[in-house]
Amino acid sequence: MYRPVDLARRHGLSAQAVRNYEDAGVIPPAARTAAGYRVYTDDHAGALDAYVALVAGFGYGAAGEVMQSVLRGDLPSALAVLSSAHVRLQRDRETVERVASAAVVLASSAPAAPGREGLVSIGVLAHRLGVTPATLRKWERAGVLAPARSRRARVYSPDDVRDAELAHLLRRGGYLLDRIAAVIGQVRAAGGPGPLAASIDQWRERITARGLAMLTGSARLADYLAFLGLGRPGAAVPVGAAARAVPDRTGSS
Template sequence: MYRPVDLGRAHGLTAQAVRNYEQAGVIPPAARTASGYRVYTEDHVGALSAYVALIPGYGYRAAGEIMRSVLRGDLPTALAVIDTAHVQLQRDRETLDGVASAAVVLASSAPAAPGPDGPVSVGVLAHRLGVTPATLRKWERAGILAPARSRTARTYSSGDVRDAELAHLLRRGGYLLDRIAAVIEQVHAAGGPGPLAASIDQWRERITARGRAMLTGSARLADYLSFLDLVAGDASTSSDG
């Protein structure tokens, strides 16, 4: 039997944090003594261990959804949340690969100048890239390009030209439009090719750390599920006896 402080100590949590987690439904409800004090068991120890381990990889929201689903006996929903998180991690890896490719291109070659007369038109840019104006408008709808627009025409600045050239390269490499849009967003957020290249290693380390945290969280959850199976099996044996 454990008190809230006993449960919390193993994870560097306060007794109040343990009570809050119980109220949030991420660990089972506690039994009460005659005087009203909470009493926790190995069930709570396993649940709290799983929840705390899930947070670094899946985040508070997903970890909470996973544990609440498990505790109400809805394992398929819990696994679906886990699957969704792993799909997103893979998408992040694909975006990182695209950004890394973009950094190499941006570092090795300067973008074509828009021309002596200022920004270029959609027709000029389309001709330069060997695509149709309709393709450029499709990229715009996907969030890849954001040219200046008047009532009669679109115009593309030197930055727009660079984005279009980068999009064209990634498109030839088989990247989907939503992935390319994410790459362009990262290029803009980094402030150019130099800072972008410097941030890639850190980004890759964060993704790797998150993947390892997911493995650890999944392992603790698997331990807890095995505990629940064991308890259920013991209860069934006692009932049969």
């Protein structure tokens, strides 16, 4: 049997954090001594191990959903959360590769023919991309482009042209506008396709690290499911089995 502080030390947490996790339903309810102190068992230790590992790979929200589903005996819902996270990770991986390809194309492309003060009109940009002005206005409403105005007419800077070219590449690749807007935001934050290309390896490393953390979290969850005897048809989670009367013991509640 364990006190809150015993479980907390395993993961560098505070005893209050362990109590908070119990209150949040991501580990089973604790048994209480006659004096009201919480007492945890291997059941709680396994649940906490799984939850902490899931947080590292999937984030607090998804990890909480998974553990709450497991503890109420709803394994399909828990697995659905994990599957959705893996789909998002693969989508992020594909995004990085598309951005990497686009950055190479943009870096080697000829600069846009500038108009007055280096700006181009919506008609010039539409012609350059082979799209209609209405398409560019639609991209603007989606947050992909943010042109300035000159006498109420849209004008596009060289950076705007770069963003439009990248958006055009991604659109042809089947990306939805909300995803394109997110990618364009990353390009702007990086300072253009040159610095963007230099940061792509870091993005890949982060995605790989997240994938490995998700793998570890899934493994800890599998260990906990095996402890519970879950995964077999008709199996039920023994929620509350640990919350029975136990001998009094000195320790924090």
